[in-house]
Amino acid sequence: MPSTQPARGMRDFLPADLRRRAFVIDVIARVYQRYGFEPLETPAVENIETLLGKYGEEGNQLIFKILKRGEHAASGQADLALRYDLTVPLARVVAEHRATLPKFFKRYQIQPVWRADRPARGRFREFYQCDVDAIGSTSLMVEAELCAAASEALTTLGFADFSIRLNHRAVLDGMLSAAGVVAGQHGDALVALDKLDKIGRDGVLKEFEARGLAPDSGERLLDLLARIAEAQASSLADPNGAALHLLAEFVGTHEAGLRGLAELRDLLALAPATAAAAHLRIDPSLARGLSYYTGAIVEIAVPDLAGSLGGGGRYDGLVGMFLEKGAQIPACGFSLGLERIIVVMTERGMFPASLAGSSADVMVTVWNADARAASLALAHDLRAAGLRVDVYPEADKLGKQMKYAASRDIPVAAILGDDEVATGMVAVKDLRSGAQVTVPRADVAAHVRGVVALPA
RNA sequence: GUGGGUGUAGCUCAAGGGCAGAGCGCCGGACUGUGGCUCCGGAAGUUGCGGGUUCGAAUCCCGUCAUCCACCCCA
Numbered sequence: 001m002p003s004t005q006p007a008r009g010m011r012d013f014l015p016a017d018l019r020r021r022a023f024v025i026d027v028i029a030r031v032y033q034r035y036g037f038e039p040l041e042t043p044a045v046e047n048i049e050t051l052l053g054k055y056g057e058e059g060n061q062l063i064f065k066i067l068k069r070g071e072h073a074a075s076g077q078a079d080l081a082l083r084y085d086l087t088v089p090l091a092r093v094v095a096e097h098r099a100t101l102p103k104f105f106k107r108y109q110i111q112p113v114w115r116a117d118r119p120a121r122g123r124f125r126e127f128y129q130c131d132v133d134a135i136g137s138t139s140l141m142v143e144a145e146l147c148a149a150a151s152e153a154l155t156t157l158g159f160a161d162f163s164i165r166l167n168h169r170a171v172l173d174g175m176l177s178a179a180g181v182v183a184g185q186h187g188d189a190l191v192a193l194d195k196l197d198k199i200g201r202d203g204v205l206k207e208f209e210a211r212g213l214a215p216d217s218g219e220r221l222l223d224l225l226a227r228i229a230e231a232q233a234s235s236l237a238d239p240n241g242a243a244l245h246l247l248a249e250f251v252g253t254h255e256a257g258l259r260g261l262a263e264l265r266d267l268l269a270l271a272p273a274t275a276a277a278a279h280l281r282i283d284p285s286l287a288r289g290l291s292y293y294t295g296a297i298v299e300i301a302v303p304d305l306a307g308s309l310g311g312g313g314r315y316d317g318l319v320g321m322f323l324e325k326g327a328q329i330p331a332c333g334f335s336l337g338l339e340r341i342i343v344v345m346t347e348r349g350m351f352p353a354s355l356a357g358s359s360a361d362v363m364v365t366v367w368n369a370d371a372r373a374a375s376l377a378l379a380h381d382l383r384a385a386g387l388r389v390d391v392y393p394e395a396d397k398l399g400k401q402m403k404y405a406a407s408r409d410i411p412v413a414a415i416l417g418d419d420e421v422a423t424g425m426v427a428v429k430d431l432r433s434g435a436q437v438t439v440p441r442a443d444v445a446a447h448v449r450g451v452v453a454l455p456a
Numbered sequence: 457g458u459g460g461g462u463g464u465a466g467c468u469c470a471a472g473g474g475c476a477g478a479g480c481g482c483c484g485g486a487c488u489g490u491g492g493c494u495c496c497g498g499a500a501g502u503u504g505c506g507g508g509u510u511c512g513a514a515u516c517c518c519g520u521c522a523u524c525c526a527c528c529c530c531a
Contacts (some may be wrong), residue, residue, distance in 0.1 A: 005522070058529065085531090117530070118457075119523095129531065195528095290530095307530065337531030367489085402491040417489060431491065 009117070009125025019355050021128075024157060024341055025110055028130045031153040032108035035145060037132050040107040042089040044114075048081045054088045054318065056291035064114045064125075082114035086131040087292070087315070087333055094135050094329060095322030105135040110338070122307065122343040130310075133333030138316065140266040143296050146334045147267075148274035150300065150310060153336060155275065158350045162309065164276060165283035165299045168264050169313075171247060172287060174257015178250055179220040181213060189213055190287040193221060201226075224250050225285055232282075240268055243282040263296060292318045298334065305344055310336035358409035360390035362448045365401045367417045375416055378426065378444070382414070385445035387454075406431050411452050414444060 006012055013021060029039075051063055065078035083089050086109045094105060110130045119125060132149055134142045147164055154162055172190060181189045192207035199207070201222050208218035228246050232239035244261060251257035264282065271280050288297045288311060295314030302309060312334030319329040345351055364379045366372055372395065379391045390410060392401045398415070405413050415427040426444045429436040430451050439447045449455075 008522080062530085113531085115530080118528095120525090120530095123530070127531065191529095310531065335531070340531055365490090397488085398490050399487085400491090404491085406491040413490080415490075419489080427490090429490070434490095434492085436490080 007125075009119040011124060011126070015359070016356070020342060020346075020351055021338065023351065023355055024338060024345070025128075025130070027156050028153045028336060028338075029108065029110060031156055032130075032132050032149060034152075035106075035132070035149040037106045037108040037134075037149070040090070040093065040109045041111060042083070042086070042093060042109070044082055044112070045080050046083050046089060046092070048078050050092055050322075051081050051084055051088060054292055054321070055084060059084060059290065062115045062117050064116045084115060085113050085290075086111060086129050086335065087133065088318070090131070090133055090135075090333070091315075091319045091331070092322050094319050094331070098323075098329065101135075103136055106133070107135075108132045122305070122340050124339060128338035130336040130338055131333055132335075133331060135319070135329060135331045138330045140263055140270060140296075142332045143267050143298075143314065144270040144274055144276070146312065146332060147271065147276035147280065147298060150276070150312075150334050150336060151279050152275040154300070154309070154341075157341065157345065159302065159309075159344075162279060162300050162302045163281045164279045165286045165301055166264065166267070166280050166296065167283055167286040167298075168260035168296050169293050170256040170260030170295065171251065171264065171284070172260075174251035174254035174260060175221065175224065175247070175284065176217075177254050178252055178257070179217045179224075181217050185211070185213055189217070189221070192218070193225075193285055194287040196222075196225065196285045228282075228284055240280065240282045243284065244268075247282075247284060260295070267296060288313065295332070300336075302344060304347070305340060307340060308337070309340050309344070310334065358411065360388045360408070360410050361452045361454065362387055362412040362414050363390045363392060363401075363405040363408075363410045364414045365398060365416060366392050366395045367398075367421075368395045371395070371416060371418075371421065374421055378414060378416055378441070381441075382445050382448065385449075387445060387448060402429075402431070412448050414448070 045066065048063075048065060052060060055063075063084050064082040066080040066082070068077050068079050090107065090109065094101060108131060110128060112126050112128050114126050117123065117125060130153075132146060134146065151162075151164065173186065176186050176189050177183070188211040189208070192204050192211060192213070195207065196204050204222060205215060205218050208215060224246065228243045231242040231246055235242040244265060248258075248261055251261065268280065268282075271277055286297060286299055288299065292315040293313040294316045297311070297313035299311035300309040312332070314330070314332040316328060316330040319331055320327055323329070362382060364375045364382070366375045375391055379389045382389045390405075390408070392404065398417075402413060411430065411432055413429045413431055415429060417427070420426050420438070424441050425438045426441050427436055427438045428444060428447050428451065437447070
């Protein structure tokens with residue numbers, strides 16, 4: 001007998017799970033829509049060349065590959081793959097439809113992605129991302145609106161204590177160059193630096209050594225980060241300004257670094273007018289793993305989760321990888337991780353109590369075989385009146401039917417027995433209070449509404 | 457990918473070489489027109505799977521799969 005468990009890292013979503021997921025997705029989608037983003041869906045499967053080389057070395061290995069079919073099946077070669085994120089498929093779509101899409105294309109996309117990763121707490125092999133991206137503009141207005149949209153989505157869900165860590169790839173370049181890290185080793189240095197909050201100062205220095213980086217470069221970078229953290233803590237009125245000041249000192253005349261700092265200043269100047277205002281925090285140690293980012297990068301953190309709730313950034317070169325040589329279309333996007341949000345909301349008890357409710361407002365009982373049609377007819381009328389109605393499917397003993405309704409948390413039973421049919425009445429029982437009244441058949445819907453406190 | 461924990465009834469868990477158990481749930485009855493409370497009875501397990509040690513294995517050993525935790529990485 002085959003196992004009844006879903007494949008490793010995959011999950012079945014039972015009704016109670018799905019209600020919570022649908023609630024979160026609905027909140028996020030509505031906020032995205034309010035910011036003028038349009039819906040998009042793309043296939044689960046992409047040609048493998050579409051995905052390869054877009055995510056960096058780690059990413060390439062985590063792509064779920066689909067072997068060639070037919071006579072090539074034995075070769076182990078893959079020509080298709082499950083999508084790894086929603087950003088690369090978007091870049092492909094933008095390149096494919098660039099002639100007809102609006103000049104500034106703003107889309108949101110809430111779909112599953114797949115990674116051949118080892119499952120862990122809050123981490124799965126199939127999981128949903130909630131992406132918003134704006135294509136076609138290099139303006140920092142775009143970053144500001146994306147941060148605002150993500151902030152508003154989280155705030156609407158009930159999060160108050162999140163921070164949006166903010167950095168810039170060009171600033172990182174400037175920092176590393178100023179610290180004496182040669183261009184070819186920037187990636188290694190970033191990976192090490194990114195772990196500062198987990199492994200501490202000494203851990204980062206060891207990483208530098210392990211990766212063949214000059215120890216004094218590491219020292220200088222760590223000193224800078226420590227000075228910035230200190231300055232942020234002591235300038236509560238303007239921690240971001242203090243951080244930018246120190247970064248500017250350190251970066252000196254590095255051209256890209258100066259450009260990045262100017263962009264961060266620009267973004268911070270725009271943010272006070274948005275929902276992201278209180279949440280943005282310059283964090284010079286933020287690097288992010290994906291290789292396609294070119295400008296501002298952000299990540300959302302909450303205190304009680306090791307990983308992030310979401311992240312994003314500017315990727316002005318990605319769409320160009322699907323275009324004729326030299327062509328480029330600027331883009332910037334943000335992704336909220338549905339699973340992470342649900343984990344934290346569940347732990348904190350943030351879901352509204354109404355989500356735990358039942359699947360039906362009322363259950364119609366079935367007296368005996370002859371009464372089956374009468375019960376269906378009653379259910380039909382109640383449904384026409386807008387109620388959610390379950391009909392017990394068999395003519396079991398009434399006690400069993402009541403027990404079933406109670407076990408499903410259905411608040412009302414409509415009992416249609418011989419006596420009721422003969423007199424044109426229906427017995428309506430409130431299963432929560434035990435109160436039962438017999439009302440004329442025509443009044444059942446109104447009465448049930450009253451019992452479950454629905455508006456007429 | 458690394459290290460560790462755990463797999464026994466539908467669920468939560470006992471039994472640590474000598475007859476596989478409890479609570480909850482489920483089914484039937486006390487109550488043939490009414491759930492929750494009570495009482496009585498019942499069904500239910502190849503102890504994850506495969507091998508080994510032993511007179512005898514849920515228990516010890518090896519392997520394997522699943523799952524959880526901490527790392528690595530990420531959403």
